[in-house]
Amino acid sequence: MSTDTQNAVKSTSKRLPGYPDDGELFWIDHYEWLQQQGYTLRPRYRPGWKPSWEGTNKPHFKCEDGVRPLQTRAMDARRNTDGAAVMIKRCSKRDHPFEAEIGRFFCTEPLASDPRNRCIPIYEVLQAPRDEDLQLIVMPRLRKFGSPRFETIGEIVEFLRQIFEGLHFMHQHHVAHRDCTSLNIMMDATDLYPGGYHPVRVKRTHDLAKPAKHYTRTQKPVRYYLADFGLSRQYKPEDRPPREPPIRGADKSVPEFKDSDVPCDPFPTDVYYLGNMIRETFTEGGEFSTKHIGLEFLKPLVADMVCHDPLKRPTMDDVISHFDDLRSQLSDSKLRSHVVREDDTAIETFFRSFAYSRRRLGFVIANVPPLPSPS
Template sequence: MEYAIVKEENRHQERDDGLLFTYEEIWVRHFHFLASRGYQLRPRYNPDWVPSWRLKPVKYGSGKNEDAIPAWPKVVDAICLTNGQRVMLKHVELSSEELSIMTYVNTPAALEDSRNHCVRLMDVILLPACETHALVVTPLLYEHSALPFRYVGELVEISIQIIECLDFLHDHNIVHRDFCKFNVMVDGERLIPGGWHPFDPRAPPDGRHDKLSRFKWVDRRSTGPHAYYLIDFGYSKRLESRDGALLTGIYGQDDSVPEMSLTVPYDPYPVDVYHVGNMLLKFYGEYRPCGSLERLKEVAQKMAHKDPSSRYTAQEASKEIHRVCRKIGYFRRRQRIWPDDPIFDTFFRFLVRIGVINPL
């Protein structure tokens, strides 16, 4: 099957013109091929696309141009034509370990492990006439931090799952190397009943931000339990042993790990622990202190200790978070937490409680 051609007039020319960025052109070229494999991309990537704002006198940027919302580099959303499920496609390098690790954590044996909260691999697509890259297909998930946490139990839930996942990976000699905020997702189907736009998490599927198409969501507690997932294994490594493992390089969203270095080898396992602990500390720090959060915080502080030899191992952190969370009983998990922001005064909290407003 031949590549489709990108129209010259649809290529990005100037700032905020809503047209195709260079990194998006791959999806136009493979539009028909992916349809033949059962995956329908958005109209933006149809080779015959005519931007909607050229057809109607609506100014681009008015919030009514869904086809102006770009994908991110290497990833795009699609609809599975066999069942209508929304999915994500990612362009991965075959020279990396990303595909092999994703395949490994999705084997039947690995999926039987309750600690395995890695993103599910639905399909692998080999690209025509390409020996360097492939596409991996995963379910469409939601950015876990795009909606606020409102109860202690919600933070308990995510804390347990991500630390369990870290323990699972390390138990299989896998280091993620970027176990950070934007690589933790949640199944958002129940949280956002009307759906969301894959590349605008606070917009409905049509991408509009006007009053006629409002983005609506509900509390995690009222729709739980929720499944959180780890994504993006682009920097990940599967090592032969836990003993004597040394790597170099500064990887990931969080470069504050004290021992990471371009030249001095370090143990990557404590780096993963630091990443998760530091992420959790930031979660807890966004809310006004309370006794239950302080207990969770103590675990995260031990994970993010500056001295790697003083940190918990993933297994120790998993045991400790389970121990701490058992002490946070039913009623404490139902305790309301509020962002550490002066706007959340008594009257504002009252309006939130009775459902008059639902702030993000």
């Protein structure tokens, strides 16, 4: 890295736009070591890096190497052997002693090959040099489950089927996720975006030159994954129901955690997390999302899952059974219905519906399934 860049990075009193900040220093310091382990970070972390916009009239935010990550606990990279896009996550063994262990547990056979397994794959766990507490967990690079937006009711139903199945699978193996909120539900968009996309500005191509083109989920069915096992715990079968002090994840609304530190069973809390995710993302809307029209059939199931009394919530066995009943009652026409969000304008709705009506006709003629399940 050039002297000017080093000075810009290390300066706390005068930060230069586009230059790496303090949170990125770890990745700069470990660039060469990670390359030796088989992974290459983006050019902005390479030793000797010089900003591509220096000496030009181009603003840093239009340059690929001028894009800062939204957070630096995890970093995107490429696997040297095949160019696959990966994410490398820093994990403190002291703070999250079971994260790597539980992740690897679900990556061992026969669990890894079980089609119900929706836990994010772990490619490798690296021991950081010079820090015995720090592990680097290498995973596939995934995308937020709702980006791009869902186009049909059937796409949402298939998403819920996979996530219900995934949490059910974890519970069957005596693992409570304990933070299965919208932030920790991801999607493999490899087939959806055959040309790829930028790891930070995910709506753009990797060089930021243009919008990243993508298919719909109906055209290219995707797999969804539960991620981040930092708060997860595995129990012995004889321990159920276990009792754990409250651990507050991203969702702070859990009723049994309100003004209480009484140990409780984490499995009903998982059911609440998932039910509240559906409520805030789809059926009612929340602070960062808006209601989706046409999903009223989910409300009775969601109401059960978010019941204030955890003892009255359904188990994931019950959730799967109730959901299967609901799904069986949906006609192909309903599943192919175009999704409209409550905050869509009339003009947005018209143009999106017009574009979809043409695709829908093609789907019907080609007998494309309204529930886009990946093979």
